Amino acid sequence: xxxxxxxxxxxxxxxxxxxxxxxxxxxxxxxxxxxxxxxxxxxxxxxxxxxxxxxxxxxxxxxxxxxxxxxxxxxxxxxxxxxxxxxxxxxxxxxxxxxxxxxxxxxxxxxxxxxxxxxxxxxxxxxxxxxxxxxxxxxxxxxxxxxxxxxxxxxxxxxxxxxxxxxxxxxxxxxxxxxxxxxx
Amino acid sequence: xxxxxxxxxxxxxxxxxxxxxxxxxxxxxxxxxxxxxxxxxxxxxxxxxxxxxxxxxxxxxxxxxxxxxxxxxxxxxxxxxxxxxxxxxxxxxxxxxxxxxxxxxxxxxxxxxxxxxxxxxxxxxxxxxxxxxxxxxxxxxxxxxxxxxxxxxxxxxxxxxxxxxxxxxxxxxxxxxxxxxxxx
DNA sequence: TCGAATATGTCAACATGGCTGACATAAATG
DNA sequence: CATTTATGTCAGCCATGTTGACATATTCGA
Numbered sequence: 001x002x003x004x005x006x007x008x009x010x011x012x013x014x015x016x017x018x019x020x021x022x023x024x025x026x027x028x029x030x031x032x033x034x035x036x037x038x039x040x041x042x043x044x045x046x047x048x049x050x051x052x053x054x055x056x057x058x059x060x061x062x063x064x065x066x067x068x069x070x071x072x073x074x075x076x077x078x079x080x081x082x083x084x085x086x087x088x089x090x091x092x093x094x095x096x097x098x099x100x101x102x103x104x105x106x107x108x109x110x111x112x113x114x115x116x117x118x119x120x121x122x123x124x125x126x127x128x129x130x131x132x133x134x135x136x137x138x139x140x141x142x143x144x145x146x147x148x149x150x151x152x153x154x155x156x157x158x159x160x161x162x163x164x165x166x167x168x169x170x171x172x173x174x175x176x177x178x179x180x181x182x183x184x
Numbered sequence: 185x186x187x188x189x190x191x192x193x194x195x196x197x198x199x200x201x202x203x204x205x206x207x208x209x210x211x212x213x214x215x216x217x218x219x220x221x222x223x224x225x226x227x228x229x230x231x232x233x234x235x236x237x238x239x240x241x242x243x244x245x246x247x248x249x250x251x252x253x254x255x256x257x258x259x260x261x262x263x264x265x266x267x268x269x270x271x272x273x274x275x276x277x278x279x280x281x282x283x284x285x286x287x288x289x290x291x292x293x294x295x296x297x298x299x300x301x302x303x304x305x306x307x308x309x310x311x312x313x314x315x316x317x318x319x320x321x322x323x324x325x326x327x328x329x330x331x332x333x334x335x336x337x338x339x340x341x342x343x344x345x346x347x348x349x350x351x352x353x354x355x356x357x358x359x360x361x362x363x364x365x366x367x368x
Numbered sequence: 369t370c371g372a373a374t375a376t377g378t379c380a381a382c383a384t385g386g387c388t389g390a391c392a393t394a395a396a397t398g
Numbered sequence: 399c400a401t402t403t404a405t406g407t408c409a410g411c412c413a414t415g416t417t418g419a420c421a422t423a424t425t426c427g428a
Contacts, residue, residue, distance in 0.1 A: 029315040031254060032337060032356055033322045038247075039352050040343035041225045042268075060385055063222075070215060076405060084226075089386055091406070113395045113404045131213040138217045141342035151331050152339055153216060158325035159224035168223050172216055244414060260376060273415055275377070297375045297424045 047133040055100060055126075060093045062130060065119065068103055069127035070175040073116040075108075082171065102126060231317040239284060239310075244277045246314060249303065252287055253311035254359040257300040259292075266355065286310060 048062050055061075067082050068074060080087055094117075097103040102123035108114030119127060142149050160168055232246050239245075251266050252258060264271055278301075281287040286307035292298030303311060326333050344352055 027316070027319055027323060029312065030319040030322045030333075031315065031359065033333075033340065034250075034315060034318050035254075035356055036337060036340035036344070036352070037225070037228060037318075039348070040340045041221070043345045043348070044221060044343060046345075058384060066218075070219075077403095085385085086387065087405075088388085088407080092385075108404095111396070111404080113393095115405065128213065131215065131218060132211070134218050134221075135211055135214040137343060138214045139211060141339055145335070145338035145342040147331070147335050147339045149214075149217075151329070151335060153220060154329035155325055155331045155336055155339070156217065156220035156224045158329040159228060159321060160220070161227045161230075164223070164227070168220070172219055175215065242413060261374095269414085270416065271376075272378080272417085276414075292375090295375080295425070297422095299376065 044134060044137060047137060048130040051126075051130060051133070057096070058093075060089070061097055064090065064093050065097060065102060065123060065127050066130070068097075068117045069119045069124060070179065072118045072178060073106070074118075075114050075116060079117065097123070228318060228321060231321060232314040235310075235314060235317070241280070242277075244273070245281055248274065248277050248281060249286060249307060249311050250314070252301045253303045253308060254363065256302045256362060257290070258302075259298050259300060263301065281307070 045059060045062075049059065052058065052062055057065075063083060064079070067079060071078070071082075076087065076090070080090060083090065094103065098105065101120055103117055104120055105115040105117055108116055138149075138152070141147075142152055157165060157168070229243060229246075233243065236242065236246055241249075247267060248263070251263060255262070255266075260271065260274070264274060267274065278287065282289065285304055287301055288304055289299040289301055292300055322333075322336070325331075326336055341349065341352070
């Protein structure tokens with residue numbers, strides 16, 4: 001397989017000990033990992049891009065569709081918080097997703113100021129199609145790299161800013177619960 | 185808090201694995217991995233962003249600086265091939281990097297049509313500073329996730345489109361050789 | 369040696385998806 | 399009832415991608 005990993009001079013702190021950062025001093029730059037991350041992510045988001053062209057959607061649409069799909073009846077403010085964009089940026093792509101019938105808005109029951117967002121059947125179908133593409137890439141990568149799915153999860157999780165990890169965990173588990181509750 | 189980052193035995197599969205009967209596609213969507221990849225990459229590129237603000241540079245500048253640093257005397261055409269952007273897009277950011285003294289151009293020796301690109305000392309310093317930030321994130325992630333560096337490399341490598349992997353491997357090893365040859 | 373191909377640069381226009389600032393509206397809340 | 403909150407919207411700017419057309423210098427092949 002990959003004899004890509006032939007860096008010498010790199011046998012140190014990566015094992016146990018310092019959970020909080022290790023010495024920032026003389027570490028060799030991890031060019032290989034940096035570049036692999038760049039190319040991996042490019043291909044990871046590249047798959048959906050082709051499909052999205054059919055509807056003249058871009059990556060911004062994909063992100064909105066995905067997180068609305070995963071969080072049915074999500075409030076606009078919460079979606080903005082996940083995406084970390086402004087409402088003006090969201091408005092453009094959201095309008096197109098609504099106009100083309102992928103997402104719909106409902107007035108909040110308890111708070112009628114809220115416009116709760118959810119995918120339509122059409123939106124769900126597209127979100128699933130895109131998720132499937134990316135899932136297959138992960139499945140291939142895990143199988144071919146000899147890693148376990150769990151290791152991949154832990155590794156990617158640990159790449160996230162420590163302060164944000166709890167939020168991410170909560171978000172994912174909540175979404176899973178909500179979707180499981182809906183479908184079963 | 186159902187923490188993602190616990191030992192494998194304790195984790196229940198949030199998605200995947202479960203063979204729940206007649207799936208139309210077979211595999212459960214790996215929402216967890218998809219979203220972790222999204223957040224991980226966001227933070228991965230987020231670190232350099234702050235530093236780049238000092239020079240009013242964006243991510244496009246970062247990518248150009250990085251690959252020119254890694255491939256001294258690279259031809260414009262080869263840089264475009266790595267970045268997969270048009271020469272017009274490159275021109276804008278490259279001009280700023282040259283004007284501010286981070287990159288310089290030399291006329292090709294064998295082919296005088298070529299404008300070979302290389303970083304200046306100033307450019308090298310910035311490229312190293314940015315690479316160091318991302319290296320530290322990887323080191324933390326590897327240590328905290330209990331993966332090996334090698335597993336991370338193999339996993340990210342396997343996330344790349346199969347047809348592209350050989351090119352990526354060749355590019356990385358060539359760059360490593362070139363840089364080692366220069367510095368030692 | 370000359371014409372074609374190549375490497376690069378540049379001008380112009382446009383698309384996408386970020387941003388800020390200002391303001392409007394409806395509903396909740398004290 | 400006044401204020402706050404949730405959301406929408408208009409207007410304009412910025413960064414970074416695109417296509418198309420064309421210019422220049424240099425190399426290369428017949």
